[in-house]
Amino acid sequence: MRITYYGTAAGEGWPGVFCQCPLCRQARRLGGKNIRTRSQALINDDLLLDLPPDNQLHSLYGGLDLGAVRALLFTHSHSDHCYPEDLEFLREPYSHTRQGGLLVYGNEAVADKVKAACGGLGGVKERFRFETLQANTPLNVLGYRVLPLRATHTPKEQCLFYRIAQGDKALLYAHDTGALTEENMAYLSAQSGKLSLVSLDCTCQRHRDGKYHMGLADCAAQKEKLLAAGLADGQTVWVVNHFSHNGGWLHEELAYEAGKHGFLAAYDGMTIEL
Ligand SMILES: [Zn+2]
Ligand SMILES: [Zn+2]
Ligand SMILES: [Zn+2]
Secondary structure, X not given: OEEEEEEOEOOOOEOOOOOOOHHHHHHHHHOHHHOEOEOEEEEOOOEEEOEOOOHXXXXXXXXXXXXXXXXXEOOOOOOOOEOHHHHHHHOOOOOOOOOOOEEEEEOHHHHHHHHHHHOOOEOOOOOEEEEEOOOXXXXXXXXXXXXXXXXXXXXXXXXXXXXXXXXXXXXXXXXOOOOOOHHHHHHHHOOOOOOOEEEEEOOOEOOOOOOOOOEHHXXXXXXXXXXXXXXXXXXXEEEEEOEOHHXXXXXXXXXXXXXXXXXXXXXXXXXXXX
16 A cells, blocks of 8 residues: 655645745745645555645646546545546546546535536546545445544534555545544544554644644644554554644754654655555
């Protein structure tokens, strides 16, 4: 099982699209891993997590092969994760040679956004088919065992994060969420097998939150919680991801600080083989 991070910023990107703060100016000047686009990751070659407005950028410069993607899991409807207008281009005359439809999953708010952008939720004869997900109800997607979990993010919709398992590997992709709740821990504990990788929201970096997002100290606390519950072990790979320029650390300092807690700091283009 492999995960590739194509976009590792919070909503405004880093540098922020209109921002001229010192950290955005520095990121523009330094380039490299300090340049972060909007949130997207890929499991192996076929399971995509989120469809941000930087979707085409990831395919042009990040090496993302959207033609090979067979299923898409949306976390929630915020614009940095959900740009459903691109789903329209799956059909003729915009896309000619694609074989097979795209399976698309998301919450009700995402369904509304998809409907508004594409005029419907697709169907068997069309290029995508949308299925509405409920938290805590496991499903099989392309042979992956997927558990959508209830994120603590905004009261306006039921945001989701995901446990995704294949064979004896499992990963937790928990972004745009605060601290793991007792309910999250109970549903995670009901799954068999340890987590091979845990990817946690670290929007706030040096600041704490835990209510809508997390900072590094919150992530470290979640790591302790998962280890104490026996859901992860010494083999687990720990990643922080989804960073805002308000968090205070450019990549090098972030990687150093994250390393103190045993976390890797994600960057655009990072791939981890499990
Ligand atoms: Zn976000
Ligand atoms: Zn800025
Ligand atoms: Zn969000």
